[in-house]
Amino acid sequence: MGTILQLAIIFACLAVGEAVVMLTGIKFPSSIIGMLLLCTLLKLGVVKYEKIKGVANTLISNMGFFFIPPGIAIMLYFDIIKAQFFPIITAAFISTIIVIVVTGWVYQLSNRKKNG
Amino acid sequence: MDNPIVWLAITFAFYYVAGLLRKRTGWVVLNPILITIIVIICLLKLSDVTYDTYQEGGKYIEFWLKPAIVALGVPLYKHLNSIKEHFIPIFLSQLAGSLVGIVSVAAIADVLGATNEVIISLAPKSVTTPIAIEISSTLGGIPSLTAAVVVPVGILGAVLGYKTMELARLKDDISKGLSMGTASHAVGTAASMEINPIHGAYATLGLILNGILTSLFAPFVLRIMGYL
Numbered sequence: 470m471g472t473i474l475q476l477a478i479i480f481a482c483l484a485v486g487e488a489v490v491m492l493t494g495i496k497f498p499s500s501i502i503g504m505l506l507l508c509t510l511l512k513l514g515v516v517k518y519e520k521i522k523g524v525a526n527t528l529i530s531n532m533g534f535f536f537i538p539p540g541i542a543i544m545l546y547f548d549i550i551k552a553q554f555f556p557i558i559t560a561a562f563i564s565t566i567i568v569i570v571v572t573g574w575v576y577q578l579s580n581r582k583k584n585g
Numbered sequence: 586m587d588n589p590i591v592w593l594a595i596t597f598a599f600y601y602v603a604g605l606l607r608k609r610t611g612w613v614v615l616n617p618i619l620i621t622i623i624v625i626i627c628l629l630k631l632s633d634v635t636y637d638t639y640q641e642g643g644k645y646i647e648f649w650l651k652p653a654i655v656a657l658g659v660p661l662y663k664h665l666n667s668i669k670e671h672f673i674p675i676f677l678s679q680l681a682g683s684l685v686g687i688v689s690v691a692a693i694a695d696v697l698g699a700t701n702e703v704i705i706s707l708a709p710k711s712v713t714t715p716i717a718i719e720i721s722s723t724l725g726g727i728p729s730l731t732a733a734v735v736v737p738v739g740i741l742g743a744v745l746g747y748k749t750m751e752l753a754r755l756k757d758d759i760s761k762g763l764s765m766g767t768a769s770h771a772v773g774t775a776a777s778m779e780i781n782p783i784h785g786a787y788a789t790l791g792l793i794l795n796g797i798l799t800s801l802f803a804p805f806v807l808r809i810m811g812y813l
Contacts, residue, residue: 483651496724496804497801498720499651501716504655512662526659532713532714533618533714535646535648536650536718536732537643538640538644538646538647541625543732557699557707561710564710565768566745567685567686568682569768569769570755572678572685573760575674576675576759576760579677
């Protein structure tokens with residue numbers, strides 16, 4: 470029964486997220502609202518870390534698998550990709566390198582300032 | 586071959602085999618997600634099966650994306666103390682990483698002639714796929730294009746990330762982990778986990794925080810830049 474209860478908690482958080490998005494009409498992923506809610510419930514002690522970590526770890530460690538179907542949907546968009554192959558690849562490549570460098574530098578500089 | 590259950594079985598089997606292959610060879614390029622997607626697309630094309638037929642079974646796998654994102658609330662809770670301790674530098678670096686990620690990819694794609702629909706699809710490219718797909722679809726992008734870009738971005742970070750950080754003289758363990766998770770989500774996180782568990786923990790944090798910040802900022806940034 471443990472697994473069922475843990476899944477019930479996770480789906481309840483997701484359901485609240487869906488309800489918030491539906492009622493307010495905000496453009497925000499319902500799953501992120503659910504994630505923040507779950508974190509809050511853990512912090513408040515309503516949900517126990519030791520009990521939920523099993524199912525949570527299973528879901529997280531298999532996250533990549535769950536997105537194979539949406540990934541396969543790319544076969545419907547080969548035309549767009551072929552037409553704009555160069556901008557897509559170049560922008561993604563350069564931007565990734567920039568993000569790595571900027572994130573790391575900002576952390577190191579602001580951390581040094583705090584300590585120094 | 587029109588039976589969706591057959592395709593479900595094929596999906597599970599190839600993902601497992603691809604995972605084994607990577608473990609055996611240790612090659613980061615052999616990403617199980619990427620390999621499985623390529624193999625299944627080839628099989629579908631060869632056997633003349635449509636995506637809609639595949640998706641009759643595939644939707645049951647995709648269904649678990651959202652609960653998996655909710656589950657990230659658990660590691661987020663685990664890191665709360667450490668976030669509090671290094672709050673300002675972590676927050677500033679995530680803020681910068683998220684904004685620079687959206688602005689740079691959009692600006693470069695725009696200059697090179699991409700359409701608005703493609704630019705919107707590229708904007709969340711550094712964020713973990715389930716979140717990126719949601720951002721892309723809520724903003725009117727092409728979720729599958731987003732998914733197709735996110736995986737290579739992750740692999741790129743996993744392969745070149747540590748070399749880049751060495752050239753950029755990043756030395757701090759926390760900053761290395763955060764950078765990998767912020768730029769290259771789950772794939773980058775897995776790569777840093779193998780090098781150092783502390784890097785891995787902060788990569789997870791970067792992956793979660795950048796997911797949240799990019800969901801929040803992408804609509805505003807894209808609107809200011811005139812793509813929405």
